[in-house]
Amino acid sequence: MPAPRKIKFAAAIAAAPLLVAATGTASGADPFLWLEDIHGERALQQVETWNAATDKTLRAMPGFETDRAAAFSILTDESHIAAPGTVMGDVVTNLWRDKANPRGVWREASLASFTAGKPEWKTLIDVDALGKAEGKSWVWHGADCLAPEYVRCLVSLSPGGSDADVVREWNRKTGTFVEGGFTLPQAKSRVTWADADTLLVATDYGEGSLTTSGYPRILKRWKRGTPLASASLVKEAGAQDMGLGVFTAMDAKVRRTFVTVNKSFYTKDMWVEGKDGKLIALPLPESADFEGLIDGKLIAFLNKPLGTHPAGALVSWTLADILAGKPGEPVSVYAPEKSQAIESVTTTDHALWIKLLDDVSGRLLQLVPRDETTWSVTTVALPDNATISLDAAADKADMAFVTAQSFLQPPTLYAVDASGTPKALQSLPAKFDASAFTLEQHFATSKDGTRVPYFLARKKGTSGPVPALVHAYGGFRAAQTPTYLTTEPYRAGPLAMFWVSDGNAYVLANIRGGGEYGPAWHDAALRENRQRAYEDLYAVSEDLVARGISARGKIAVSGRSNGGLMAGVALTQRPDLYGAAIIGSPLLDMKRYSHMLAGASWMAEYGDPDVPGDWAFIKTYSPYQNVKKGTHYPAPFFYLSTEDDRVHPGHARKMAARLQGYGNPVFYHEYREGGHSVGADPAEDAVRAAMLHAYLKYNLEGVRPAS
Structure with a gap:
């Protein structure tokens, strides 16, 4: 659709004339x-x-x-925290906005300089400059870079900030969009790398390819150098399903691909890709949430009870057993107390990080597997009565980045190392x-x-x-x-x-x-x-x-x-x-x-x-x-x-x-x-x-x- 004409900062009150009668119609139809x-x-x-x-x-x-x-x-103060977006190997990325760059600069710094509190930033994409050069009102929606090299990236840009965006291939080594590379037109696409020359793409393929919710329902495998129309079918959801998704997760050096069919906002079926692209069903209940991979284990959050495991708990399955078609029963990882709730979870190569609420105050836990069934639990020493956000994690370094704040306490960014010890990197001035x-x-x-x-x-x-x-x-x-x-x-x-x-x-x-x-x-x-x-x-x-x-x-x-x-x-x-x-x-x-x-x-x-x-x-x-x-x-x-x-x-x-x-x-x-x-x-x-x-x-x- 054409770019809308922009109105400069406007609003409305009772004195504004209403351009239609407001008394309804004889048939009871909606007059508005x-x-x-x-x-x-x-x-x-x-x-x-x-x-x-x-x-x-x-x-x-x-x-x-x-x-x-x-x-x-306040909103453009350059003293605001440079929060980590993603950690790609030994590099931390950040989207930085200020007065000069209201749409943002996507940039990177070495993990070493970032954790030293003195990041040395290198600009990757200047979103404002890109929009100006291309005559587009681009809003940054993120980048998915192929692990473990993180050179080939899928950059998502939205015209004006809508959920639908354009996806374009970008090369981190050359700092340019790839001429003739992968490109997807504006849509609510779900896309990930299968390998350096192949994408798994769920997008708007034309009539009948979207669910009644407006999300993609067809997943295809798209080879480099071929038209999208020739991509081969991988999975198809029903028109009444909410949508279909695809993503990858790392288990140390092993990269796994997962496919989901979201049957409703809270229920889904999931598969992991095995040998030769075969999709193997996961044993997760349809109400459970996938949380990550660690030490050969698949971690899931239970929204409903499962056997002896209560709702709100984390459980695990051995991924090798799943791939062999014999998943067995889940093993308990962590169950919160009555006053507590697990709000978010992330994994690094050898640790599981849990953001926990206790009467709505935040805590951070670090769990490390001891053996196949038990975990050591460390409560990270962060400020009491604070809100904790789990911002990003560095896989190889087994490090988590978290921000602590409250109504009256300015945000402080911490790096928590493999021993569970926090180090303050940056605090917002009061x-x-x-x-x-x-x-x-x-x-x-x-x-x-x-x-x-x-x-x-x-x-x-x-x-x-x-x-x-x-x-x-x-x-x-x-x-x-x-x-x-x-x-x-x-x-x-x-x-x-x-x-x-x-x-x-x-x-x-x-x-x-x-x-x-x-x-x-x-x-x-x-x-x-x-x-x-x-x-x-x-x-x-x-x-x-x-x-x-x-x-x-x-x-x-x-x-x-x-x-x-x-x-x-x-x-x-x-x-x-x-x-x-x-x-x-x-x-x-x-x-x-x-x-x-x-x-x-x-x-x-x-x-x-x-x-x-x-x-x-x-x-x-x-x-x-x-x-x-x-x-x-x-x-x-x-x-x-x-x-x-x-x-x-x-x-x-x-x-x-x-x-x-x-x-x-x-x-x-x-x-x-x-x-x-x-x-x-x-x-x-x-x-x-x-x-x-x-x-x-x-x-x-x-x-x-x-x-």
Whole structure:
């Protein structure tokens, strides 16, 4: 499709005229269906109208330009941590963004210089320069370099930030794209190296080659120098499956290829490639997750119990037995305690690394195999009560790179060596005086008696109810853990820091549907039990009121994607409790979500609205269907991207139109680039942070634009 015309930093409010009647039709048909025409002239005219109106209001708010400049300075500060992307043998790669390179520079440094804390960087690809030279708005999606030489690379670039990208072969030794090399046109491709002259490719092969979720369902083997059309079939998934994938994993010096058919978001069948390309089925249950290879063992995470092994545990099979067709029973590797959850796992040549949550605080474990059935376990000495992210690992050196941070503690990057000893490599300079604030963890009691944790940041000495911003997600096993207040990833950069600096409260709620306490915490809010996640949110918000921290009508709810659905539900179900709602890249029309872009892939989470029994429970919370004429709703702020090819922009557009059509004020900010993550570069992210701060002040503090 042609590159979209870009609108410069815009948004919307109630004064913007609605370009269609909002009272429905005699037949009951959706009067706003035309807003699902993503690039339709009429739909984009409405978007521009909304955008211009809110742009006018929020840019005129006191402090907007100061906030924008401060956010941009923070987001482009060259003192930010150069986090490792991947480790390729003795080389560490990093994607570096700053003021001069908002789209990023992909670069490398030797592992030795990086772990010494003095990396000597060499530029590989300047994404900004490449985009300028080629006349494309490229957004970096990563590179897959063929191990163990790491010379031949498959570089993925997205035009404008959509999930679909272009794949091009690049030579790390020459520093150039390979003339006549492997190239795939824009699609949601899944591709990996079979060998130096062969790819395994799942992509859009034309009519009938995609699933109903919009992902590839046909995997082929493509030989160098031949047309893609002549590639040979390897595996085919069904049209109703979610999609088909392919990837490789290293077991020390041995490289293995795996194929998956994702039957739903949470179930899959998997195969490992044996001799002569034969696919051998793995013994993993369809609900289990592959985590890596180590010492000839295949490691898997159990989302459901398996025999005597509980859900949430790690188990292993011997890969040689699998390849021989005699996998046998799995062996226990690690089982967390009741208050704990395994959040992520990675392997190096001789060690297994586990990022563990314990009452939502992070720990890092190093496991080393002693024999076929037992492991030695070391708890790495990292800061207490911190969020730990497992960033990358160096296979041959048996080293893990982790970042530790909290609301008030700036991120510090550590290298953890083979002995389990951490070494601080780089710390982000403090962006504010942490001694002026407090960080607390509380537990609210949900409607069914479940204890729901939440983190609270506010100024010391705060007394009396103050406006509060509550962020949550509550879905897809994704745990929410506190990060530094200037870098909250889904909260528009430094928005949280702006908010607490005003003397207000910032809250991160760990509602059910996420992975904070393992699979059971997620499963408790699946499908017909979705309302539990929302009851958890309300319990946290009401706990703020009960503790005197905030007050009804002075609380804003915030969420993005599935969290945007949550915020939309809170808006429609509890307008008495909330005074504002930040709704990012949201699902909102749950009657049609499964027919919009990748929506069909999430039916395992929400249910199928075309099945009457499922719609019976979905319709009780679907925000778009639950907007009622005559009800006063707090003014929401919708932010999203036209080029989001995961969650359809029609959700937010239609919700805004329906609310406004019933006389409710609406703020609206639709970027024309950025994909599902919305902002395509720090300049856009900085504007969003300033706009959201202005929006919160407008709705919760009563601040008005300068006259």
